[in-house]
Amino acid sequence: MTLFKSLAVVGPGLIGSSILRRAREDRGIAQTLIAADSNAAVLDRVRELGLADIVTADLAEAAKADCVVLCVPVGAVEAVALEMLPYMKQGAILTDVASVRGQLGPRISTALPTGVSYVPAHPMAGTEHSGPDAGFATLFEDRWCLLIPPANTDTSAIHKIEQLWKQCGARTRVLEDAYHDQVCAIVSHLPHLLAFTICDTADNLSDELRADVLEYAASGFRDFTRIAASDPVMWRDIFLANREILLETLDRFTADTKGMADAIRAGDVESITDRIARGRQIRRTLIANRQA
Amino acid sequence: MTLFKSLAVVGPGLIGSSILRRAREDRGIAQTLIAADSNAAVLDRVRELGLADIVTADLAEAAKADCVVLCVPVGAVEAVALEMLPYMKQGAILTDVASVRGQLGPRISTALPTGVSYVPAHPMAGTEHSGPDAGFATLFEDRWCLLIPPANTDTSAIHKIEQLWKQCGARTRVLEDAYHDQVCAIVSHLPHLLAFTICDTADNLSDELRADVLEYAASGFRDFTRIAASDPVMWRDIFLANREILLETLDRFTADTKGMADAIRAGDVESITDRIARGRQIRRTLIANRQA
Ligand SMILES: NC(=O)c1ccc[n+]([C@@H]2O[C@H](COP(=O)([O-])OP(=O)(O)OC[C@H]3O[C@@H](n4cnc5c(N)ncnc54)[C@H](OP(=O)(O)O)[C@@H]3O)[C@@H](O)[C@H]2O)c1
Ligand SMILES: NC(=O)c1ccc[n+]([C@@H]2O[C@H](COP(=O)([O-])OP(=O)(O)OC[C@H]3O[C@@H](n4cnc5c(N)ncnc54)[C@H](OP(=O)(O)O)[C@@H]3O)[C@@H](O)[C@H]2O)c1
Known part of the structure; x- marks a missing residue:
């Protein structure tokens, strides 16, 4: 059957x-x-x-x-x-x-x-x-x-x-609906938003610098662009449909970015290392979860 | 010889x-x-x-x-x-x-x-x-x-x-030195900074949400964590050594992010689609450059 x-x-x-x-x-x-x-x-x-x-x-x-x-x-x-x-x-x-x-x-x-x-x-x-x-x-x-x-x-x-x-x-x-949207905001929507935006930032550079960035892209930038290649209409719809939760998640991310920038500006060696080390830890958990 | x-x-x-x-x-x-x-x-x-x-x-x-x-x-x-x-x-x-x-x-x-x-x-x-x-x-x-x-x-x-x-x-x-650092700021240092920071943002979530984000990481987040697994001391040194140029590049990126957030908040369909479409274009150029 x-x-x-x-x-x-x-x-x-x-x-x-x-x-x-x-x-x-x-x-x-x-x-x-x-x-x-x-x-x-x-x-x-x-x-x-x-x-x-x-x-x-x-x-x-x-x-x-x-x-x-x-x-x-x-x-x-x-x-x-x-x-x-x-x-x-x-x-x-x-x-x-x-x-x-x-x-x-x-x-x-x-x-x-x-x-x-x-x-x-x-x-x-x-x-x-x-x-x-x-x-x-x-x-x-x-x-x-x-x-x-x-x-x-x-x-x-x-x-x-x-x-x-x-x-x-x-x-x-x-x-539940709202919880789903919250998980997806950080797992998927925010990474896509950042990936699109870093491409925009690259696109806004002077012609010479942009050409060189694209030439030497292999060292990090490239990994962001793969997800930035996604369909514009699909992602526009997603961003609009998850507007509130996404913008709130972006606010938290922006605050964390500002925290990192302040630490770099102040030369706060400990704070910088601590923030970076947490990335490593998250990555390890992903590998343990067989998600990486 | x-x-x-x-x-x-x-x-x-x-x-x-x-x-x-x-x-x-x-x-x-x-x-x-x-x-x-x-x-x-x-x-x-x-x-x-x-x-x-x-x-x-x-x-x-x-x-x-x-x-x-x-x-x-x-x-x-x-x-x-x-x-x-x-x-x-x-x-x-x-x-x-x-x-x-x-x-x-x-x-x-x-x-x-x-x-x-x-x-x-x-x-x-x-x-x-x-x-x-x-x-x-x-x-x-x-x-x-x-x-x-x-x-x-x-x-x-x-x-x-x-x-x-x-x-x-x-x-x-x-x-030249300064030009090298400018190219690397956007090609490599900024992507790493963002990758570390999104891991921080995930790490700051409630335990339940963090566990789920790590479970469902495959949809974008995962791509960011690979580069976030890098050595903390190396990246701390890089961020400090390229402090000025990196922070300036981050400022531009933050302004672009704010532009995207404003477009989403205002429901400005055209501006959102345009920003996303540029990601696709950048990706195409990378593929043409055999860098993707
Ligand atoms: N792509 C992903 O990574 C992913 C992952 C999980 C879930 N999703 C979800 O899956 C859905 C489809 O995404 P996709 O990536 O498969 O998109 P897709 O490849 O573009 O397929 C969408 C299809 O729907 C057709 N269509 C558009 N509007 C329609 C309408 N009003 N009536 C009937 N057909 C219509 C499209 O035709 P046209 O060619 O004329 O547009 C196209 O054939 C979305 O809701 C998305 O959120 C996507
Ligand atoms: N990793 C990359 O993706 C990459 C790409 C391009 C360029 N680089 C550059 O390559 C250099 C090394 O990076 P890596 O990734 O190869 O690092 P690594 O694997 O950690 O190797 C660095 C080596 O230097 C040793 N060392 C540290 N301080 C020393 C000192 N004062 N005197 C002598 N040896 C010392 C370390 O010993 P310990 O084990 O005791 O620390 C380690 O064996 C850095 O300048 C980095 O910017 C890295």
Whole structure:
């Protein structure tokens, strides 16, 4: 028996096409795979790659699936959900993979028809690439997938979405919306903000200096730019959706930066060494956690 | 004919032992390899690894080499140079691999005996590890090595140090002290400062949140911690030696961060996207430069 009779992925880009690829390999996930997108070129490519049994631009048709996974950009999740919910079946599950919760939970919850569950799940995996060609079946292998179901969600629906992600290779955990956004602010959103900004700072240098910085980038700068290569629209949406928590996290970081700058300015050898040594300690813990 | 009759590496740690390993493989670099260090345990290990023909704690003995390469921490370079210079031979070359110039150039220049040249050269290569076991012969392969000779340095001495680094696999370029420090401030020192600081910020979180951040670190944070694992003393020295330029670079970065925060706070979609898109552009240039 398969987990779902039919599974629809809306927005078969990096994340969506990775789910489809996995479900194509593991036919225990769903009997019928459906891919839907607003972009005809994306749908053509999904057909060429043979990623789904049904490929459609019709969201109402895709909404008939037993499980609907929204893999559209964060900024589009709410609108696409509201468009599809009226067409969803009794007992069906709506989920999305958005990297930030913000107000998505309460907004979508209030629009749920009775008998339809909403169990969003954020896979902590990705690359800096996007589109249907960027996905791969092992993207979620050994990575975390954080479930953020609204309070009072049907537990069997939660179990099914946990099972979906386990069959995709991920480990799952259930968190609350605001806590999820706080963890992601420091794990992911702040590092991305800093990476984008250091690129800006480099970009603002005189032409000669900028050219040399790019030439000698290997000594640290390069590591920041990899994550700065990510999709601008996706990250703009994430920053806006997690605005409050992100800005508060940035404030703390800025205060810590000022602390380091003051220590350097004052030549406070002990304070500088102590601040640096904590980086090493954090790194060691990561290695112990098998996260590095 | 070898480039040097004898080559002495003082401080055979990550960088120093990598030079020795390379010179042991490519006997065109020097006939006799000498390793000197103030730490007896380091010398024992260098003997066990068979990295040099002569292994000594006596800096005056090592100073007799045709080329003396100081691979000690930035903060120790000046003192070790001043200790060794009186013992150096006519026609010999002193060099160091310090990651930052600061006042090293003028200070060491004034102490040079006639007939001895000073040609510091900073290899833009490294890892977060240190000590004689951390080195490897290919560390400098295809990496830049920046030469920063004081004005009026004998050009044949500059050529010899260029040749040394070419034989180590590196590409070389000559820069001025202050310009070198400015490039390194943004390429290397600022990224390290930010990486250390984000670890501090994580370390300051509540226990629960910190534990979760470390658990889910894979989504960006992890990339920052790799460079934060570097040696505290080395980086303390670098930050202090490049204090002015680094703090000025940090000020610009902080202003750019504030610009991004203001755009997020105001929901200025265009400005956010534009700032992020520049990260992508910088990354593309790096790939085109074969630096990514
Ligand atoms: N990338 C990551 O690292 C990562 C990690 C975890 C979670 N996520 C989440 O995954 C989601 C998708 O990200 P991704 O990286 O997979 O993006 P992606 O590769 O750009 O894929 C998104 C797909 O959605 C389509 N789309 C956009 N608006 C739509 C709409 N209104 N209706 C239907 N389809 C629409 C896009 O078409 P177009 O080509 O026309 O835009 C594209 O095919 C986001 O919510 C993101 O937060 C991403
Ligand atoms: N690591 C990088 O990424 C990198 C890149 C480019 C350039 N550099 C430069 O390379 C130099 C060395 O860095 P590294 O990473 O190779 O460090 P390392 O692995 O710690 O090696 C430094 C060696 O110098 C010894 N030492 C310390 N003080 C000394 C003194 N007063 N007299 C004699 N020996 C002394 C140390 O002994 P102990 O073990 O007793 O301390 C150690 O064996 C620094 O100037 C650094 O700026 C580093």
